[in-house]
């Protein structure tokens with residue numbers, strides 16, 4: 103005990119009790135509850151006063167006389183308070199005072215930030231005075247309405263500015279209140295009325311009217327609606343409001359006190375609570391209008407129904423032909439036995455087109471020995487397309503893929519309807535088909551980020567491209583994705599013309615959205631490079647790292663459209679017959695494609711390039727390096743297989759949609775989902791018959807190469823932006839093409855050309871490697887002199 107006492111003493115000398123105006127937590131609770139109850143007492147007194155004031159008149163002067171009773175619910179206190187605040191004071195408006203006191207108590211009790219309390223009091227008193235003066239007009243009919251204060255103030259105002267003047271003053275104060283306190287503007291009221299009107303009209307716009315709109319598409323009545331992500335989002339997405347956010351509470355601080363120190367008050371330094379910026383424009387906009395919805399312009403857009411796709415496997419379940427399995431197994435075992443390889447265990451997985459036999463060899467058998475027997479096993483099974491995977495990655499087994507006698511078609515319908523695809527939370531989900539274990543294979547194009555497809559003619563490339571495009575049509579709203587289609591064969595992608603105004607993007611001056619002419623491809627690719635540069639600028643200004651972040655910010659209304667910001671749809675560039683293009687246009691297409699492939703992933707431009715001839719002069723090193731995701735249908739030689747996959751295997755496929763997919767690591771064998779031309783036609787017809795945007799999505803304009811690139815450039819051949827560019831360079835005193843790209847929103851090629859022209863004109867010095875060129879003109883005067891003297 104004695105020891106304890108000395109401990110207390112030493113502590114007491116060390117920590118002198120500081121005097122502070124700040125209330126401790128306990129004091130706040132006491133003060134808060136007092137004010138809260140006082141407010142309630144005022145409220146009850148006021149209510150009761152209205153019924154008892156006449157009877158209680160006589161008791162007012164005899165407060166100390168205990169024999170006198172008052173009728174008020176709070177007896178003489180209530181009668182006195184009521185008389186003071188209502189009759190002598192503010193009349194009916196005195197209730198505001200009771201509310202303010204209660205609220206103050208509440209704020210102290212729960213230790214809420216006091217800043218909003220000040221504004222409550224300020225505006226509360228104004229409201230109280232306003233009503234008091236307003237009811238002052240009726241003082242002769244009922245003096246209680248406005249109270250003495252109301253009557254006197256009203257009278258005072260009328261003496262100077264008359265009744266009309268007083269009314270005008272009251273109207274003005276009311277406007278100030280609505281504008282400053284409630285932040286109401288005529289636009290907001292207009293918007294509110296408009297949204298109400300829309301809500302009512304959309305309620306009337308029932309399914310009937312939708313059916314009427316597309317009645318001639320003939321697919322409506324009995325189609326099964328797929329659960330569409332966007333629709334769900336509409337319903338579920340809560341609108342974020344600052345008011346609904348819980349206010350930050352100071353973390354409770356637990357202080358362990360020894361018992362005998364009970365008298366000691368620990369001074370807890372209150373942390374300054376950060377006020378939320380109510381004026382934050384984006385929060386306010388979201389509060390008022392909700393998040394930006396890119397699909398609003400085509401809000402009635404209906405996704406194609408699954409019924410438009412054909413079910414090729416109707417009635418056919420996965421039939422396992424026991425006889426075939428047994429036969430194949432015996433042959434594999436026998437062949438291996440002939441080479442003195444014993445098997446410990448064998449297991450079969452029956453896929454849509456091939457069956458995988460997994461073998462566990464006896465201990466001590468070399469894997470390479472089995473791998474070398476590929477041809478012998480194929481011979482003994484008398485089957486094409488045998489692929490040996492030794493060992494299967496992730497498993498301690500050796501796989502032998504043997505084609506089934508009766509291959510099954512994988513319908514696009516089953517792939518689209520699979521939960522894996524339907525529930526895919528991806529930016530650009532693609533379903534390619536089914537794996538050997540009959541699982542639907544779904545990948546995100548946005549993550550690939552570009553796809554290279556190769557396969558000999560007739561092996562399923564076009565069907566594969568259609569499957570990819572169909573996947574996107576079933577999952578993405580027209581506002582979210584745009585296609586740029588290049589089809590030199592002129593027949594494969596023509597069906598997509600029907601959805602030009604929904605899903606396609608094109609150059610401003612071109613008539614056809616689907617590009618079939620190789621010369622136009624060059625312009626389109628360069629235009630996409632400009633689009634890429636512009637998007638990078640937007641991202642930089644928005645301080646977003648990629649398109650997903652940028653669009654999220656835009657939806658939250660954090661980016662101002664007046665600064666050029668807009669919702670950015672993904673752009674998918676599909677090039678069929680790439681070999682043909684490279685052969686005719688060479689470097690001119692290779693350079694922009696390589697540039698796009700290197701840089702475009704972050705800004706949402708993704709490339710899908712298909713080719714028949716996967717030779718090295720078509721798929722060059724630079725292109726290969728930037729296309730980590732590859733699909734190989736059957737190719738004719740091992741060399742081709744190596745070019746596309748960096749390993750053999752594609753030459754052993756069996757065709758008709760049998761494919762290998764890699765994303766840089768292991769190969770996955772997939773049976774591509776089959777979607778036939780009539781099905782694609784039905785889908786595009788269905789989409790095409792709906793309300794569309796006025797035009798296809800516009801790509802930036804690209805001025806072609808006509809100007810020439812030599813340094814002996816004629817002054818008349820200069821780019822139209824030559825003068826602007828010269829001014830930018832001279833002002834910034836920095837001779838770089840990327841500066842021009844940014845400032846004038848140009849593509850790389852055009853900016854480079856202008857720099858050449860500036861060099862020829864003597865504005866900038868020659869190319870100096872990684873350094874920016876020297877600017878040879880010091881100021882604007884010098885520039886004008888130089889150009890005038892030419």
Ligand SMILES: Nc1ncnc2c1ncn2[C@@H]1O[C@H](COP(=O)(O)OP(=O)(O)OP(=O)(O)O)[C@@H](O)[C@H]1O
Nearest residue numbers: 511558559560561562563564565758759774775776
């Ligand atoms: N996934 C698949 N399932 C079943 N059959 C398929 C599949 N893919 C393609 N086929 C069959 O192969 C035929 C040729 O396919 P496709 O037209 O896609 O070949 P391609 O590689 O585009 O040929 P080309 O390069 O000559 O245009 C189709 O008509 C179809 O009968």
